[in-house]
């Protein structure tokens with residue numbers, strides 16, 4: 114290469130899923146078939162009626178055109194109705210900007226809220242893309258440490274002590290990736306009030322919210338919720354459309370208007386076809402979503418029940434519908450070394466704990482979205498039989 118890559122970008126780690134999937138190539142050919150617990154993707158297909166509807170829409174040449182930057186008004190209106198149903202939300206379409214996945218919504222949030230040199234507080238273990246994005250934009254991630262006894266729930270006192278004049282936001286993910294832990298509504302309200310007291314934003318990523326039974330929280334019922342709250346949502350897992358890149362940012366009309374400056378230069382708009390899929394989903398698929406929530410819940414409960422039977426040296430530290438966060442038994446090895454051994458010796462692909470924040474080498478993340486019921490006993494057998502010191 115005859116030019117230099119930005120020194121800032123050189124400092125950012127490479128995407129862990131790409132790294133871990135690369136290990137599979139070196140596996141001995143005679144090993145057991147691979148069980149992929151690496152990426153949090155539902156293994157079931159999108160709803161057939163959704164696909165049939167989209168096929169029709171492809172014949173309409175308007176589907177191939179740009180939409181307004183923030184998304185079609187009728188789509189944002191339909192999404193608002195869903196928020197009113199699920200959260201009793203005080204929400205209007207101008208609170209929403211449709212994005213290219215929750216990933217892009219997070220970039221909009223950081224760039225709208227923070228300058229280079231500012232700080233954002235993250236609860237560890239945290240979704241690896243979050244610190245990667247912050248580092249790329251020279252915003253300092255400040256980690257609230259993982260407390261295993263509290264299953265990784267954020268502690269308002271600990272977070273309060275991390276707030277400095279440089280802090281622009283507290284970021285929470287509920288249900289958590291990687292622990293699956295759901296922040297109870299009352300605790301979330303406490304953290305909202307903490308952020309409001311300090312006049313900083315509370316950014317809540319709810320990518321897995323549709324895998325929780327009840328209304329996830331009451332923040333959207335607060336009349337001026339958007340004075341403090343910025344929500345990031347993905348519909349990729351909700352409707353099994355991860356490749357459609359269906360996300361959004363919800364905040365005050367002012368935040369949305371500023372975010373559109375970035376949106377316009379970054380992507381212009383969420384793909385038109387994705388917007389049509391989203392509208393169809395929020396208008397027709399509540400029952401389908403609920404059936405898949407129950408399916409994931411069933412798999413999770415079965416997995417946890419078997420995994421925690423005596424005789425397994427891997428210990429469940431926390432879990433929730435999509436994830437199990439596991440302490441491995443090899444005190445002299447880090448998570449990467451154990452995850453590699455699991456690939457080579459047990460044919461199990463998962464992520465090492467240290468990609469989710471500092472000091473987490475003793476853990477592994479198992480994503481359960483890909484784990485069908487009939488594979489659960491075999492998966493657990495492989496963990497139990499994993500030998501070595």
Ligand SMILES: Cc1ncc(COP(=O)(O)O)c(C=O)c1O
Nearest residue numbers: 214215216240290320347349360
């Ligand atoms: C917590 C969290 N936020 C955001 C994302 C990205 O979502 P999207 O695919 O909509 O960009 C993921 C994906 O796994 C995630 O786990």
